[in-house]
Amino acid sequence: MDHRVAELADIPDGGMHAFDVMGLCLLLSRNGNEVTAVGGHCTHQGAPLADGVRVGGCVICPWHHAMFDLASGEHLEPPGEGRLTAFSTKVENGAVIVSFDDQTAKESRDEIDDVASHKSDKIFAVVGAGAAGRAGAEELRRQGYDGRILLISMEKDAPYDRTALSKSFLASETSMEELEIISKEKLAEKGIELILDRTVAKIDAANKKIIFADGSAFAYEACLAAPGCAARVPDIAGTDLLGVYTLRSKSDGLRLKLAASEAKAIVIVGSGFIGMETAAVFADAKKLVTVVTPDPKPFARVFGDQIAEALIAAHRAAGTDIKLEASVTALEGKDGRVSGVRLASGELIPADLVLLGTGAKPRVEMIEGASLSQDGGITVDETLKAADGLWVAGDVASFPSHFVAGAHIRIEHWRLAEQLGRHAARAMLGDMAPFTGIPFFWTHQHWMLSLVGLTKTFDTVHIEGDPASGNFMAYYLQGDKIVAGLGAGESDKTAALHALFLGGDMPSAHALSDAGWEPARLPLSKVAKAA
Secondary structure, eight states: OEEEEEEGGGSOTTOEEEEEETTEEEEEEEETTEEEEEESBOTTTOOBGGGSEEETTEEEOTTTOOEEETTTOOEEESSOSSEEOEEEEEEETTEEEEEOOTTTOOSEEOSGGGSOOOOSOOEEEEEOOSHHHHHHHHHHHHTTOOSEEEEEOSSSSOSBOGGGTTTTTTTTSSOHHHHBSSOHHHHHHTTEEEEOSOOEEEEETTTTEEEETTSOEEEOSEEEEOOOEEEOOOSOBTTTSBTEEOOSSHHHHHHHHHHHHHOSEEEEEOOSHHHHHHHHHHHHTTOEEEEEOSOSSTTHHHHOHHHHHHHHHHHHHTTOEEETTOOEEEEEEETTEEEEEEETTSOEEEOSEEEEOOOEEEOOTTEESSOBOTTSSEEOOTTOEEETTEEEOGGGEEEEOSSSTTOEEOOOOHHHHHHHHHHHHHHHTTOOOOOOOOOEEEEEESEEEEEEEOOTTOSEEEEEEEGGGTEEEEEEEETTEEEEEEEEGGGOOHHHHHHHHHTTSOOBHHHHHHTTTOGGGSOOSOOOOOO
């Protein structure tokens, strides 16, 4: 059925505009007299894509920077599952006509009907069903691989959204069922065999074998290793007491959530993202929360001093007690259950729940026949290859960075893990393109903060807005080059900066200053396809 949606003049040439028609949100994009139409909401968490940034024929989601093709609806970059529906359009006498069935039209759809099931018995093994592994397995099928795909998980659950564990799930805004990204049954429809609750003892790269802890094994043609990280437990007394938790898995999250519902005094050891995100959730729930950290200023190395100070102040204003430059010597208990946290100063902090947010350890011990990197991961080349027939992605991959010339980096970001997984899958099928994905990360700690780029080597920070208000945009400079941006509130311009990074160049601070620190005003030197 044809629907007269808009006048051509309603859509800026080279731009996009959203229109609601018969209960559907349609995102229309215009190039001269040609108009395309796709579903108007992101497949990740439903963000309005009209508020995003157009990059050539693509759109970057304003919330978590997923990317979609504006003509085909193809899902180019994570997060999110499925593609946008592409609708037939035409322009007649200055009017834009979009065709769809009023009863069956949807803004997005999954990609099960777009992938071929396996035809041969050749095996591609994927070890780890987290962000990188699941994305890699699906990309193999999406790219037309017709052999068997074995997706091996050491957990009992089908792939789920790990990012929600320390945020919306802990705050009871996301249910256990909503955590699941894709079921075992839907993976099977794509010809992906999900093997749950199996411990891999060794990936033998030299002999191209997967060996399980029970001694069974199988040979593979190619393997994508994406085992992720395990929680790092400090070497102090009392970590085995009841009431002491870590947070890495879905089962960890459920146990922590149930325990926290009864707890009154919570102590978090460590001030990384997991620790501070959970601190924010517990403080909002009116728990008595204490964070103990050896850092003099949490996040200063990542965000810079001024923003780190503002973030500490926001946590304290919400009621969290943060003990800086403090170390824990022991967890003390009574009748086998934790009752307090002893500091090196001698102070005892009462606690009926302790969360160890003391970092993560890459699971590299199972990978045999690849080189260990200085940052604790597995060294890979620019295609993410680690050895003959073996590619590595996700938290354990130490890959060449185009942001830091000549250096290998390892980044524990959910979205980047998906990017790495998809890229590795294409490399397994013969694509020799180097990985040039743009790092993007988000965290929620009373404020939503979005970071695009890499802040490992910045010299100075330029801030637009007021960090104390949670409404600002910070630009990280190395010399005259912008290497990263951090946004919060209405001042967040990270999607526009992301668009510039996709062009392959880092914009100069001088040019951005002349543009009033508005990245959307700078021209795109070129538009590269999403990596």
